[in-house]
Structures are given as structure tokens and as C-alpha cells.
Amino acid sequence: MMKIFDMKVATLATLIGLLLSGCSGDDGENGKDGDPGIPGKPGIPVATDAKALTVAVDTISVGAQSDITFTVTNEKDLPVVGLQNFGFILSGLEQGVEGDANQWKLLSSEACPASKYSKCGALVDNQDGSYTYRFEKDITSESAFTITDDKTLRLVLRTGGEAVGATEVSYANTHVDFSGQGEAAHYTKNVVNNQNCSSCHDDFAIHGGKYTEVETCAACHTDNKVSDMSKVFPMLAHEAHIGVISAPVGGCDNCHFENEQATDYANWKMVPTAETCVTCHSDVDFKEGVNHWPYADNSQCASCHTPEVIEKLHLATYQGQNERRANLHLTVTDAKMVSAPQADENKGTPGSYVQLTVDILDKDGNSRNEQLDKVNYLYYAEFYINWGGQDMGMGLGENVAAGRGKILRVHTNKGPYPGYSDKPIVLNYENGKTTYEIGPFEMEDEFEGDISDNYGIVTPRIWFCMDASGENIMDCDGQTDWSNGAAGYNWLEFFDNKGLLPERPRREVVTNELCGDCHGTTTSEDGFVQMTLNCRNCHSKAGDSEFHGTTCVSGNVDSEEQILLKNLMPRGERDWTTASNAAEECMACHNANVPPTQVIRDAHTKQGDKDYVEQLTMSHPDQKVWIHSMHANNRANQGGEGWRRNVEYSADLANCAKCHKGDSYDAKYLVGRKPLALDLDYMDTYTDPTNPINGRYAVDAKADAYVSPTAAVCLSCHGKRAAEAGEDRRQVRNEVIAHMKQNGAQFGVPLNEYSGEESCAVCHNLNNLKESHNLK
Template sequence: MMKRIGMKVATLAAFIGLALTGCSGDDGQNGKDGEPGQPGQPSIPVATDAKVLTVEMGKISVGTQSDITFTVTNEKALPVVGLEKFGFILSGLEEGMEGDASNWSLLSSEACPASKYSECGTLTDNQDGSYRYSFVKDVTAEAAFDITDEKTLRLVLRTGGEAVGSTEISYANTHYDFRGQGEEALYSKNVVNNQNCAGCHDDFAIHGGKYTEVETCVSCHTDNKMGDASKVFPMLAHEAHIGVISAPVGGCDNCHSENEQATDFANWREVPTAETCVTCHTEVDFKEGVNHWPYADNSQCANCHTPDVIESLHLGTYQGQNERRKNLHLTVTDAKMISQPQAEENQGKEGSFVQVTIDILDKNGVSRNEQLDKVNYLYYAEFYINWGDHDQGLGFGEGVADGRGKVLRVHTNKGPYEGYSEKPIVVGYNNGKTTYEIGPFSMEDKFKGDVTDLYGTISPRIWFCMDAAGESIMDCDGETDWSNGAAGYNWLEFFNTEGLMEERPRRQIVTNELCGDCHGTTTSADGFVQMTLNCRNCHSKAGDGEFHGTTCVSGNVDSNEQILLKDLMPRGERDWTTASNAAEECMACHNANVVPTQVIRDAHTKQGDKDYVEQLTMSHPDQKVWIHAMHANNRANQSGEGWRRNVEYSADLANCAKCHTEDSFDAKYLVGRKPLALDLDYMDTYTDPTNPVNGRYAVDGVADAYVSPTAAVCLSCHGKRAAEEGEDRKQVRAEVVAHMKQNGAQFGVTLNEYTGEESCSVCHDLNNLKESHNLK
């Protein structure tokens, strides 16, 4: 299929040459001869240095002998002469007929200087910034494509890989779509481009960095060049991403999103072909009629697989999930910290308590006038609560004071583990609003003292049951109704001792949009965006035995009581995703007070290992550490050859701006933060040494050592080196640890030994961080 285009192709400006025409008029006399020029030297000012090269096309002649002219200038618009390294790819676009997609065919791929991979035609440097190139190949002899005056051709011109003055120029590709002898193209095919890819990737570059545009890939990875059909670009791209990327499988719009350059972004649903579909639907053999009736060609595909049907099949559960979510909303109408409990069950307990009032609203925002703990249509309704963040005038949270926080499990699919999923305590019900009391919360922090005047956070985890059509809420019977149900939208509320806070007190560090660039997003009709992040990608699920519902185990236990780690990969069903609020709600548990769990030790680091403390530090569940370490593949259960927990981050790890808003990665925000808690003797003191399976709960750790916060964050990315021969995993960089210790960092010290006197930000201020991370 092709798209006719009526826009003017600005890049095909008719550059004919740099010769200047004379003024009109004649004085009747011949002018004097000029001074003779120096052989081989330009007679006009030219660039002596360059950071960026700009290419402008001139004449294009395609045929038995194909020739092009072009000019190259630097960022100051000065001509660049003396260049010797270029690449030239010429392709043609065949318009799809009879259901086939429009396809590119490679006509010629040449480069100068010549190599074993490509020939070099005749390259002429005119010493004025203009160049001429004559192709070696007679492109009219390519059997896969007949050149006509109407068909679109594409020229990709590669520059870079050589020095201009003292600067080594990076590779760059420029593509030009045209027809005939350089005329404006009538149509083209641009399904995805670099703008689509930039959500997950940084600079797009493959094959040694020489090719930097998706338009280059589609021009060369064509069916007339690739002997293996899986190497043709659509199939190659699908295979590289499907089931591998962090966004849900089936979410075609993760990559096929609309932008001003991706004019054919909807091609995935408008032009169904067996060649493309089989890259995901590998169980289908269209030719032989396996799991699909036999077909002779693509001409009949669109009869059944219309754009609406295709979108519904791939995104219907995802889009339907958004629609279903609207049917029910659990809203917190009030939350506050109180110094004395009101509930009889909480009398005599030391500490303060949080009272939370919740109303059940329908899709119109009207109260259903039902007591939350007495309804039967909620598969689970849990509220994650913690306390202790505050500002100190810098606009950032100091860190919660109460360990893993508390979870108000009004309805839960968790097992009845003591101290983990207690029966909710109701202190009042009035006009549809149910008030619960949960605690106690400690109001004394080891490092901050009294924390009464701070604030807390509350965030829900909701799933309600519906009928198979997704139209009516119904009571959960434990069969199929909950799987037809919907996850409520996640949100984050802030509260203090007075009640809910109207303004957000915590600085914004990441956003749903930034995280969603890789993990996907869901967007409601009113524009509310949430990141699509499935916690079950990592965490245990039903069937994982004793661990399910109690720990962050990321796997299960075999008959020999060994940890079996799950693959870290996206879920297959798009409607099973969890809408997350930029993962902020995770901090209720993922904070500095929570020690790394037992699974980390049994998996890949144990007491007595020389790098035990450093491994625990990089495997810490604290939000600001585990996110960095996980993406950097530095946790203790990652980074081994062939290990299933490995993460291949698609962007440059040094690009802090990929995830952070503005300058939120400034090291000043770590100064004075709470140290990370460790439990170094956990192996000797966990719940039941005689029964390791039942003793590996994530809630029974006791802090006995601490790590400086800035060092922990920096170590999470910088703390390991690649494995060398004979080593089965990445190794801790002892020199980095030593450098940190020399500047005040402490690793694995007791509470009495901890001083909190890191000096990292003295040298590593914002400007230094930006410079060292190439962010300037």
C-alpha cells in the first residue's frame, strides 16, 4: 500500500551549482585577467573545522549510469572540502497491490573508500563544498524493481567517520525521497522513524554506528537483498522487540505511534499481510493452513481483518480496560494521622494511627452508598500507606520513617499471614463513606527524631469483578468474573495530621510520560495518563507456594528449597497490566528503611562473600537505588552469563534526562538523606532456621547496619565492571568503593558508627554531573 503525498519535499531543493551569474550590462571592454589560482586549492572561504555536517542535494540522475551532486557545509554554513568517506544507498518503492504492502527494494549500496562490503564509484571533490558521485551499478539491471517516472526512489547519503580539522565527525544519514530525475515524490512509506524509537532508545545507530535512521534500515533490509526473510526490516524489527521490550506484548501503538514524520503509522492495522503477521503469530502457517485457513496471497486478508478488527484484537482489552476502569472508583475523601487510636482493637498500642475514609463512586462520580468491606464485587482493594516525607525547603521527600509501611487490605487475594494481611478495622460508616484505622506508625525516626509534623502518602491497588462483556459490575465468585474485571486507576494522595493536602508537597522526579516511553501508557478520555507497568513481570504470582502474597521473591521454590528465578519480561496479555503512577506509590515499601530480602542472599550473595555488603547495597529495594541498579543490570540476581534476570537497557545509562524531570538528578537532593538499612546477619536470625521455606518472609528483617545514601545511588550504576574470562558475573569495582569511602561514604556500619558525612556533592555538583554524563 502507498500513501500519495502532496507536500513539497524541501530537501530536494534544486541545487544546480555554486557558480554566480554576472550583472546585466556591458562596458564594451574585456576585463583584466585575475591572478592565477593555486592548483588544487579552493578559491572561496571553506571550513577549517566542523561539529555537524549538513548535506544538500543537487542534481540526481538515475538510470544505466546514475549520478548525484551534493554540497556539504558545517554548522556555520561554510563549505566543507576534502571529505573522503561517504555511503550511498539507492532504493525503490513498489506500491502494494492485491493486498500486499508497499515494499522497498535495494537498487545499490556503495561506499567510499571501497571495502569488501561495498564498491566505490567515482567521487569528485570540487573543492568548493560540492561533490559529485557516479554509481558503479547499473540500477536498471535490478530484476526486483522496474524504475519508472512515477515510482518513488530513495537516496540515503551517509557522512561522518572522519575528521574535519581537529574534530572527528560522527556518522549521520540523510535520506531523500524523489521520483524521475530528482522530482518531488508522489508517495512514500514511513511507518516508523527515529522519533518513534527515541522513546526507548537514545541515538539510533547500528552496524558500527554508520547507520542512524530507520529510513536507512528499511532501504537496505529488503526482500531482494536479504536471503533470510526474518532479516527483512518489518520482521527483523518485530523479532527484536516482541516479548523483549518492557511494554506489554500486543501493544502495537507502543512503536506505531503517530508523529509528523511517521505518515504511515497506522499501516499495522490498515495493511494486514501474512509476512508481517507471522512474526508475532508464529503458531500460524498461512500457506499450509495451520491455525488459519490456507491462503494464496494477501488479497483477501483485509476482508476479515479490517482496521477496526485488527485494532480491537490487539488493543481491545487494553482500551476496554480503560473503559472498564471508569465503572468504579475508590476515592479517599479523608486521611490523617492521629496520635491516639479510637478503635477498641488498637487500644494500648504504642505509636500513632492513620484514619482513612473511603467512598465508592460509580462511573458518574456518584456514591454507591455501600460499606466498602461489605461489598462482594471487589477481588482486592488495598491501600498502601506510609509516613515521614518532608521538605527541608528543597522540595524533596526525606524518606519515610516506618519501614515497609502499612497496607490496608479491605479485600485481598493474599493469604492470611499474621502481621501481613490483618482484618481491616472499621471505626465508622456514614452515607457511603467507610473509615478505617491502621497502625501503629512510629513517630520517632532513628535519624530524624520526632516526625509528627511531616506528611504521609496513600495509594490504592484495586481490582473489581465484571461480566464477560465488561459492562456490568458483578459479585466475585472466584471463577471467570475477576478475570473479566478491571484494575482501578492508581493515584497518590498526600496527607498530614490535619487531613488530605491540596497541594503536592513532594518534588516531581519522574513522570508517567517519561516512564511510559518504554513501559507504555494508558490514557483516559479526559487525558489522565498512567504508566503501564506490570508488577508481576518481576514479583511472584499465584502458584508460587509459600512466597505468594508474602514476599518480593521474583520466583518460587523447588523441592530442594532453591530459588527459581522467573524470566524478567513483559506479560503477554495487555489487559493484565497495572496502571502505575510513575511508580511513586512503590515508595510506601521501597524505601531506605527496608532491608534487602532473603531471596537476594540465597540467590547470589551470602554472608562471608568479600563483596557481601556492596552486593546487598546494589540489590537494595530503596526506590532510588533499585530502579537504577535494575536498569543497569547490577543487582545481585542479575548480570550473569545466560541469567534470566538480565536487563538490556535500550538507552545510554548516562542519560539521566531519559527518566528524570529537569535537574531532579542533582546530587544535592541526596545530601542528608537517610542511610539505607541492611540486615547483615539475616541468615542466622530469620524467622525459623529449621524451616527455611517458611522463614524467608520479606517482612521479618531487622536493620543492623547502614550505607550512605549518595554512595548507594551512585554505586547502583557505577558499582560493577564487566566479567572477565573465568568470572561468571559482573564484579564489584573496588576502586569505586574506595573512592567513595575516601570522601566520607560508609558501607555496612552500625547505627553508632554512622556519621552521614558524605562530601560527594562538593565535586559532583550539577554542572559536573551534566558534564560527566554528557548532558550539556
Template structure:
């Protein structure tokens, strides 16, 4: 294209040229050189700005709170490059009023604004300074807020929210920035940092509410204030208590489960140092302080701390489990040795005639230590301060070899059912060490062959009696209340082989006590702490209602028709899986894995587990049984996913609402222990498909009658098998929501079909099982991490 010429400019240039050349004559010698000019200033370099962002970071540069409040802040991406062109921001400004007469410090909302404006919040004036900094002028004159007056001494908080804009073709994730300050520019003189996200992420993953816009607890606290929300129950402390009490999986009353120390929660002890009526009644709902119901009448909080001192508050609330922990220290029933021997040495075992070339016997040595770790020099079976002392033992390595293993019950509160609870056989006693011989253990496995060179595990479960003060051991025969005056002992998990205890654990670490305790609560924050499994064993291993022989045991199965109406009576007393306030000594755990002794692939689900919620003839019977299997790697997934056969119905007692993302495997798993390769070649899960067909409840008037087909939960016989990888994956992915007319969640047929197409087998007989799953070919570690959003 031809360049266009400006005619007027060209003519003017020619005219000036003629005028200059028309001046004749010589002007003489050249003049002197002029002085050197000064150096020019360096030019401003070009600004490099972000063209994409994974995360946004906000830094508050300056805040002025007045009738025309203004904030200047900088936004950068994860590479610390300035981000320009953003239009979506939220601004929450609050002030902290110091409590008087026993009141807690309380936040007051001064203004909540956002850009672009909406029906929920209006927008003031937002200026993009095109260098990564932004300036926002609040629309509201915050000095008109009657609930709070701004002074240079008071603490203020600004929350800036970002996210929702598009940069580099991607929508930016939401982020919140909290900034506490004084209006004179200096650091705050006081604060109220009771909890933060670090306290919450023990149970939750990402803490997000209101569509994901708000991701910090400080944001919630700043807005849920008494001058903003419609009722006192929605002020943040009360709201948080109401949403968690009786719902969380940690002990009720265990305030330190949430109110725990970290570098940001500097006021974490407020729960015991600043008792107030407002927060107390969120748990103690039967108290009315104003009217004097279940408490002396008080108009305000001025006198609360006089009686409810930090020591008293802590003792009353945390004694539910910390008191038990201190009592536990009085006795340590310690496994000092354990080994598998090929032939028995105890005369009673020799005479039994049960020994074969394919059996072995475990010799277990224990010592009773006092609180100082010194031996009491007492033979275990001859002391009188144990209510029960039991040792759960199994052999066979990763999958274990026996259904429920063997249980050595030195003292027990259970019936002596033949073949299940046997009299202990003492092999020897010397210098405080009692050695028992337990067996026989089968050393041949249908799937693995010889188990002779494998390893075993043992974990104790004990309860001992003490005086009312919890200071001295006491004979259980003299104790008026065994449960009220006793303590559960520690229950470490030990591994052993044919040479003795194994110093290094032979199986990979899948979960840890600390990971379980992050949600269920810990007695301490170190590796020696006890995880408080308040959803205790009795919730599933339910007590019986109408058969005295089985009361207080886990051995009953099925039901009886006592009233003759042709319908089996409810025999199992259901308990809710929701946490309870009482001390859960049966489930305070040190190991997190000790359940493996019984909860393994060999152990078919029985009617105790099924609870009649699935039965032969159901279209999804085998799959429902699979998801209700007691194998540790299945039941623990299915229970948290609310997928067991006795879960998932509207209003059912056993429903569980898991507080984190079920796809977040590392929430519970250590490292990459969820890799599907670890399931390749593992033992299939055993089922007993005709279990209820062989139960007829003969002679219900005689609970101890074992004739006919009356069934114990321990005598299920495997007649079908399920592939292990499919069972584990199904435990989380196997259910869809119940549709209209269905009483519970149903199995996803598409998932089962996909598994079968890739080698999985469900409910096949022993001779038909091939073990040819190919899941790990596609679902390798990288695929699992990608599909579960773990990278």
C-alpha cells in the same frame, strides 16, 4: 634578499622607449575626449567556508536516476557555512514498489555505493565543487536492476551518509540524509513511512548501527530489502519484529508502542490496515500460511484484509491493555481525604493500648465512584465486587519513616499474617464516604528525629469483578474467573499531612508516568495514560512453590528441606523479567512513584530479594546486598543496569538488557533531579546482615506455624547501614563482568575503595554511621552532566 631582474624584459622596454622619442614633430591640437566607458561588473566576493563542524547537514539539490545516475548535494555545518574538502560519503538508492493483491509497498535496493571504496561497496565519481556542493555519479547502471524499473510515477529514495572526515582537527560525526522524490522532480505520489527515529528513541538513545555509520531508520529500511538480503527474515519489517518481540519492555501485542503517530510516520497505521503473511509470522511463529498450519491455507495476501480488518486487528492486539483500560473506567476508588492525627479516635485503636506520645494515626477517607464520576453511595467494606482493595500508606517525607509503611487491606487475597495484614477499622461512613483509621505510625526516627511536621503518601491497589462482557460489575463470589473477568483500578499517588490532602506535591518530581511509559508502553499518549509495567511485581515478589500458607503472597522468605537431603529446597518460584503477552493489571501504573510506600531506605533486603545468590561469607556480601536493596532509588537503577545479585549470570532468567545508554540520566529523570546534592544528608539504607542465620524453617509440614525462627519477609531487622549516595552510584557503577570460573558479575573493588575514601560507609552499625559522604563536592551537577555526556 635582492630582487632578481629579468634582463630580457628590461632591454625590450628600453628599445621601445627610444623608438617612441625618435619620432620628431608636433602632432597638432589635442583630440576630443573619448566617450565614458561602461561600469565594470562587481567582482565575485570571496567564499567563506567552514573550518570546523560539530554537525553536518546535507541538502539534496538535484537527482537524476538513469543509466548514469547523478546527484548534486550541499553540505553545511551547524552555522550554515559550506563544508569543502570532504571525501567520505555513502549513497544508497532505493525504489518503492506498490503492493498488489494485498501485498504491502516494498522497497527495492537499486545501488549502495560509498567513497572511498571498500570491499563492501564501490565508489563511482565524486566531485568536490569547492563551494560546499558535491556531485556524485553512480557507478552502477541502476536500470539493470531486475527487481525494480524506474518510471516517473514511482517513489525513489536517496540516502546520503556523511562523517569520518577530519575538519578543524576533529573527526566529524556520522549523519544520514533521507530524500524521497520522483524522477521527474516532483513530490512522491505514495510512500511507506511506517516508523522513524522518533518512534525508536522512546526506548533507544541514538539509533546507530553498523559502527555508527547509519543513524536513521530510513537508512535501514532502504538497504534491508528482499532483493538485497540473504533471507526474508532480514527484510526490515521482519528483522525489526524479530529483534523486539519478547524482548522489549512494553506489552507483547502492543503494536502501537512502536507504531505510533508522529509528523513523519504518516503510514503508522500500516500494522492494522495492511496485514500480510510475511509480517504476521514474525510474531505468530506457529502459523504456516502456505501449508495451512494453524490457519487456513493461502498462497498470497489478497484475502487477508477481508477477515483481518483494521478494527479486528486493533482489538485483538491492543485488548491486552486497552481493553483493561476501558474496564477500569467502571469503578474509581477515590481517596477524598487523608490526614495524620496525634491520637486515635476509633474505639478499637484506643483500646489496643498501642498509642504513645510518639505515635500517630492516619485517617483515610475513600469514595467509590462510577464511570461518570458519581458516588455509588456504598460503604467500601460492604460491597461484594472488590476482589481486593488495598491502600499502601507511609509517613515521613522524602525518605518515609517505616519499612513497608502500613497497608490497609479492606479486601485481600492474602493471609492475615499478624502485625502485617490487619482487619480494617472503620471510623465512620457518611454519604458514600468510608473513613478508616490506620496505625500506629512511629513519629520518631533514628536519623531525623521527630517526624510530626512531615508528610505522608497513600496509593490504592484495587481489583474488581465484572461480567464476561466487561459491562457490569459482578459479585466476586459469582465470578467464575476473577482474573479473566475483572479489572485493575486506577492507582494515583496522593500526599497528605496533619491537615489533609496536599494539593501540591511536596517532593520533587524525579520520574513521570510518561517517561516510564515511553519505553514500557502507554495506554494513551497523555498524562492520564497508564504506563504498562510488563516486568511485573511478581517477577521479584515471587510466589512460593511448596508452602501453601504463603502461596500467592510476598511474605515468604528462605526455604525448607522437605526431602531431607541437607539442601534447602527451592521455595521461591522464579519468574523471568522478560515481558509477557498477558494482561499485566498488577503493574499498570498511573504514578510511576507509588512503589515508594514500601521501597524505601528502611526496608532491608530479604531472602526473597537475594534469592540465595549472595550470602554471609561472600567477599562482596555487603555490596551485593546494597545493589539488591529494595530502596526505590537503588533497585530501579540496579535492575536496569543488570546489577542486582540475582542478575548478571550467564543464562539467568532475570537478566535485563537496557535499550539505552545507562549514562543518559535524563532518559528517566525529570530535569536535573539526578543532581547528587539531593542525596546529601539522606537516610542511610538499612541492612539485615544475619537474616538467614536466624531462619531454620521449623515445622515445614505446618505452613501456618509461626514458632521458632520461621521468617516472614516483613520481619527483617536492621543491624547495619550503607551511605545513600554510595548506594545509588554503586547501583550503576558497581559491577564488573564475570571472569572465567565466576558465575556472576562481581563488585568493583576500586569503585568501593574510592567511595570509602570520600566518606562512604558500607555495613556499619548504627552507632558507627557518620553520614559524612563528600561525593557532591566533586560530583556536582556540572560534573555529572559532563561525565555522563549530558551537555
């Protein structure tokens, strides 16, 4: 027999009210008395407006007749009367049997006012901020769930979507889980919650913004509500993310991580079921026994697929990578810029040189006492070096390639491309420390003059070979499977003409944790966090084509020399990713001095196009431009219907704080920065008959025009509109270009015409940016 119960008011006030009432937002001032014309009980001041609503559930009784009472207040704790727009969901949590997971069952979903999608029961406004609602449905008629004293029930109450005074109040959901005895739930299922989702997404809102909590989705997308099993919440969530998320697919802990509310975050490995597994392993048919022996139910899944096995299969490459990385460290013990070379091989070439001293440390931090260029266990060991302070990169003008800095390739898996790779020249070896001299570096900058007193950066990229067990370092002899090896941790060091700098000299714009919220992170035993970023999604790899070794090729070339773009998709295994130090070390190459590559200029936008300069600007490799453009689908190789390079950015592009640390997006930081270099007239170098192969390399670029830095950064997000009928890609917003030019921005002007007189920061100061981007 179905039990009908009443929740005690006192219990609810202390328990549920505390759990679920939102922040009051008390501003320290007494609320104003209600306007005499506003409905309400005599003597009770009520709200005349509201920015947000807070809901406290007072009583619940469920059964053949289900009733709730609740109180609604505004941010000043004043009762809100006259509301008419509500949603009500009741669900029950059914215990899983035969290996099944515990599952929510929808008992009733109702809303007022009624519509073709939902019925409205009896709603009463008590004119004091409290409301009562009687469900239209007899929930005891739901055959999928039987209410008992110990089972968990969930009430979801939706508010918002209507005006209070002159303000339209946003939708919000409040949920409360309770037991059949009318007390706190003994157990509830929360595999993920909004905190998990908000690591990538901003405010979570679906179905027209009406539903704002993952708990609501789980309560409504149940197998007794939807006819298609793929729409049941666990399967729905998986299918919506597989192949789309920017972190490696195999990393279940990208979403399933522990927090205060996600008490069942480990269900992905604790409760394996065919229904959830097949959403990723789509080539398996458990019923028919395709790629897995047939099964009758889920009762035997956990026998083989233990938590340890599941974690190993999904995360072993990731966890093993961290373990293997710990076996070897390349550490820079000194770095400095010198005004003249000291190595005999360099003395014939004047200029400034970087002297870089490197030690090889074992897993205990002790020197291995080995000369770096003489060991055989490194598949590659490269150091990316640049100089120039906050605007890294020299060599504007004829030698733009120098803007990429220098790459010291001690061991390399790349070919010796002229002007791009450098032969390692050993200046000294002593007590395990190898000192290399690399250069020359040009100290004269077109815009800053002599930059000898500036500072530089150095960052490594290494891979070393190990045996299959991942325990012993082995020589890369061509027979050892180098894929058993490990990529070393990336780090970034700053140095000047005296040596390494003890503190970073430039502001921190992003952090590993902020980027890693979406892209995933790896963490060393000593707590060093790195973002998991697969650089090979953009850059070509060995064997692809003659484009291998150039910058940001973004694809392969077929026999007819047509560019075949690769998807911007994550790889499934984390050990095939590059652990990047929040992409900050990319500044060694990604800076204002490096024009868009030959591939961009040849394949995606051409001389004579009406938006040629704007397309190049938004496709610029400068760090502060390409990251914005990539996420906004504004690069020339993005933004077309079905294009493979498009990015499904999961948050609001206007939310600068999603990626930026503090107020680092303040436009004042762009004032006085270098303009971005462009190579507009590229055809001569591309068709150079004396150099038909290297003529295709990105390093052939020579700057002949410039773009204002603030305009370029703002254009990277604001530069394009959606395609309309008959247009195959997103279109440049000419009104934005005109606005920027009116305020001093210059696009594609020669060096002698560049003035650098942008006035953007005058109006678009920090407060304006926060207001226009809806940042608090």
C-alpha cells in the same frame, strides 16, 4: 524504456534543501575565514573544523548513469571541503499487489572509499563545499524494480566518520524521497521513524554507528538485497523486539504510533501480511496450513483481518481495560495522621494512626453510597500507606518491617500474614464515605528524630468483578469470572496531620510519560496517563509457594526449595498488567528502611562472600537504587551469562534525562538523606526453629548495618564491570568502592559508626554530572 531525468536545481533548493538540511546551529557570530593552507576556491572561506555536518542535496539524475550533487557545511554554515568518507544508497518503492505491502527495493549501495563490502563510483570535491558523485552501478539493471514517473525513489547519503580539522565528526544520514519526475514524492512509506524508536532508544545507530536513521534500514534491508526473509526490515525489526521490549508484547502501538513523519504508522492493522504476522505468531505456517488455513498469497488476508478485527485482537484487552476501569473509582476524600487512636479496637495500642476516608464513585463520578468493606464486587481493595516525607518509612532498628509502611486490606486475595496485613477497622461510615483507622505508626526515626510534622502518602490497588460483556459490575461470588473485571487506576495522594495536601510536597523525579515511553502507557478518558507496569514480573502470586505475600520474591520455589527465577518479561495482554503511577507509589514499600529480602540474602549472595555488602547494596529495594540497578543488570540476581533476570536496557545508561524529569538527578538531592538499611547477620532468623515457615519471609529482616545514600545510588549504575574469562557474573568494581570511601562513603557500618559525611556533591555537582554523562 528507462527514463533518465534531471532534477531542477531551483526545485531542489526550495524543496529538498528545506526538508533535509539540518539545523545550522548559528551562534550569532561570523565564521572565521578559512586558513590559507586549507583547500578551497580562492575567495571562498571554508571550515577549518566541524562538530556536525549538514547536507543539502542539490541535483539528482537517475538511470543507466546516476549522478548527484550535494553541499556540505558545518554548524556555522561554512563550506566543508576535503571530505572523503561518504555512503550512497538508492532505493525504489514498489507498489504492493495481491495484498502485499508496498516494499522498498535496493537499487544500489555504494561507499567511498571502496571496500570489500561496497564499491565507490566517481567522487569529485569541487573545493567550495559542493561534491558530485556518479554511481558505479547502472541501476536500470536491477530486475526487482522499474523506474517510472510516478514511483517513489529514495536517496540516502551518509557522512561522518572522519576528521575535520582536529575533530572527528560523527556519522549521520540524510535521506530524500522524490518521484520519478524529479519532484516531491507523491507518496512514501514511513511506518516507523526515529521518533518512534527514540521513545525507548537513544540515538539510533547500527553497523558501527554508520547508519542513524530507520529510513536507511528500510531502504537497505530489502527482499532483493538479503537472502534471508527474516532480515527484511519489517521482519527484522519484529524479531529484534518480540519478547524483549519492556511493554506488553500485544501492544503494537508501543512502536507503531503516529507522529509527523510516521505517515503509515497504522500499517500494522491496515495491511496484514503473512510475512510480518508470522514474526509474532511463530506457531503458524501459512503455506502448509498449520494453525491457519493455507494461503496462496496475501490477497485474502484483509477480508477477515480488517483493521477493526486486528485492533480488537491485539488491543481489546488494553482498550477494554480502560473502558471497564471507568465503571468504578475509589477516591480518598480525606486522610490525616492523628497522635492517638479513636477507634475502640485501637485504643489499647498507643501510637499515631492514619484515618483514611474512602468513597466509591460510579462512572459518572457520583457516590454509590456503599460501605467499602461491605460490598461484594471487589476482588481486592488495598491501600498502601506510609509516612516520613521524602524518605518514606519509619521503624529503623528492631522493627524494620514498619519501613514498608502499612497496607490496609479492606478486601484481599492474600493470606493474613502477621505483621504485614492489617485488619480493617471502621471508625465511621456516613453518606457513602467509610473512614478506617490504621496503625500504629512510629513517629521516632533513628536519623530524623520526631517526624510527626512530616507528611505521608496513600495509594490504592483494586480489582473489581464484572460480567463477560464488561458493562455490568457483579459480585465476586466465586462463579463470576473475575478475569472479566478491571484493575482500578492507581493514583497517589499526599497528606499530613491536618488532612489531604492540595499540592504535592515532594519533587517529581519521574513521570508516567517518561517511564511509559518504554513500558507503555494507558490513558483514561479524562487524560490521566499511567505507566503500564507488570508488578508480577517481580512479585510472587498466589499458589507460588510460601514466599507468596513477601516482597520481591522474583520467582517460585520448587519441591526442593530451590528458587526458580521468573523472567523479567512482559506479558502479552495489557489487562494483566498493573497500571502504575510512574512507580512513585512504590515508595510506600521501596524505601531506605527496608533491607534486601531473604531471597536476595539467601539465594544470590551470602555471608562470607568478599563482595557481600556491595551485592546487598546494589540489590537494595530502595526506590532510588533498585530502579537503577535493575536497568543496569547490577542486582545480585542479574548479570550472569544467560541468566533469566537480565534486562536488555535499550538506551544509554548514562542518559539520566531519559527517565528523570528535568534536573532531578542532581546529587544535591541526596545530601542528608537517610542511609540504606542492611541486614547482614540474617542466619539466626532464617533458621529459627520456633518459626520455620515465617522465618523465610522477607519481613524477618532487622537492620544491623547501613550504607551511605549517594554512594548506593551511584553504585547502582557504576558498581560492576563485565565478567571476564572464568567468571560467571559481572564483578564489583573495587576501584569505585575505594573512590567512594575516600570521599566519605560508608558500606555496612553499624548505626553507632555511621557519620553521614559523604562529599560526593562537592565535585559531582549538576554541571559535572551533565558533562560526565554527556548531557546537554
